[in-house]
Amino acid sequence: MEWRNETRVSDFLLMKVTEDPELRSLLFSLFLLMYLVTVLGNLLIILAVSSDSHLHTPMYFFLSNLSINDICLSTTTIPKMLVNIHTQNQSIPYAGCLTQIYFVLVFASLESCLLAAMAYDRYVAICHPLRYTVIMNSRLCGLLILLPLLIIIVDALLHSLMVLQLTFCTDLQIPLFFCEVVQVIKLACSDALINNILIYVATSVFGGIPVCGIIFSYVQIVSSVLRMPSVGGKYKAFSTCGSHLSVVSLFYGTGLGVYISSALTNSSRKTAVVSMMYTVVPQMMNPFIYSLRNRDMKGALKKLIKTSLL
Template identity: 65%
Template sequence: MGAVNQTTISEFILLGLSDDPALQPFIFTLFLSIYLITTIGNLLIILAVCSDSQLHTPMYFFLCNLSFNDICLINTTIPKMLWNIQGENQTITYTGCLSQVCLILNFAGMENCLLVVMAYDRYVAICKPLKYTAIMNQYLCVMLLLFSLFLSIAHALFHTLMVMLLSFCTEIKIPHFFCELAQIIRLACSDNFINYVLIYTVSVLFFGVPVFGIILSYINILSSVLRMSSLGGKYKAFSTCGSHLSVVSLFYSTGFGVHISSAFTDSPRKTVVASVMYTVVTQMLNPFIYSLRNKEMKKAFRKITSRIPFLL
């Protein structure tokens, strides 16, 4: 007998990071600090790129969009979490939960696409420097951004629509601080096998192909750098790729860590902790990685701070 459709439920319950009341003030303060640091840090990168004409290049154009995407991603999770802690209310509406799923998938997918586009930009800059301006023209940069946005939205809507076909019964508690796709599917009382198959199949394609593209780009970059005779040229090439490689390693290692941990552990809490890394910590560290390892960004930040008297 098939499951009766119970998708008329009005809300889910987000259990958060801990059920200990004594830890809630600490969690609230910690995540509020992370939220403010992430938002301000990424806004400073956007401001620096927009205000400095020397940074109006394809690399910083994509970095600016990456920072904006990071702000959007962290705004889909932490504000609701802080609101629930402050109001001592763990509920989220059914519509709000599906909207959160869709937005998280969209912005995480967009970050995935932007990282591979940035890898291609570095490949062209180092392997084909004489043709860089002609290849990475304004039209191509905009088209790559729009294509990334299209793929991300399509990926997010596909999974969200598949979740809407599921039936939910009385178990509506989500052991997470946001509506994570796998946790929502796990709560379904109808057959969710197809959803699981689609999650892993589409994830392999949507995230695996970009990872392969990034690896291929850096294999060619490394090959070109090793053929350089100048030590200064080698150092400059590696320095321009260092920040991007750090962000790539952080994003994909934590993201894959979540899926691996969810596959080999029965503890939802461990999966939640792993999810914090790729949905919160990565977005917070990105501005530091790009500002600390990039001389041009440091100059742009100094120009901004010099215009603000109270920061002198």
């Protein structure tokens, strides 16, 4: 039997971004800019929705919650990476790593559920327009966010507590730029079967169910739109879904890229870069997608900027 040295964990080591000083400065500036754009862009969306009474509808209610979630998800990973790049110190405390695992699970899972709720909102708006205000009442909208959030919080807490039960080896190098539960579990010397089962269950629930909900909603939407006699009506119906479809494609597309990258390449650095993009790019691009493709949002943003400059 092969024995491996076990250790009492005090710190994990995250992957070093680069050894090149010039490239390190460039990457620091790039990720700092991306983080600032993410925070400012999503804050503008939140302020525009809250300040314009015309946008106090279920669709924009979900959008503002998506923006809050995007800010939180980016803040969970990028600032620590920026500190590590600046100080050239890749360590992260054990407690800090567990905290990062918890919040990444919460905000990534909630992002998926919010996208599913937004798909359901578009389904009701297009397929049941006369009953839209009755179905999408404030109680249901709150329930579509709070119920998944409560389940996600319990699930993330369970994952974090299960990681606490693991014993780790002397090799504490995480092959990512942030703590991710799957990669941390791989470093364990003790049996992690229950941890892996929990991950598969959580992925099925918070990944599979929202995806199925989104697919179902858009199948119904396409079926309803194709029955419309007016070409203008078809275009208007599809245009209301364009921004959401773009956001869904970006989020799940980068997520699929992480899976394919980890399956097809042995390069941990390539997988780390793709994983970082999954938690940075969609959150940065969402405000641009909604502000550029949505006439009401563009109007609200122009009004907000004009008011702030006066």
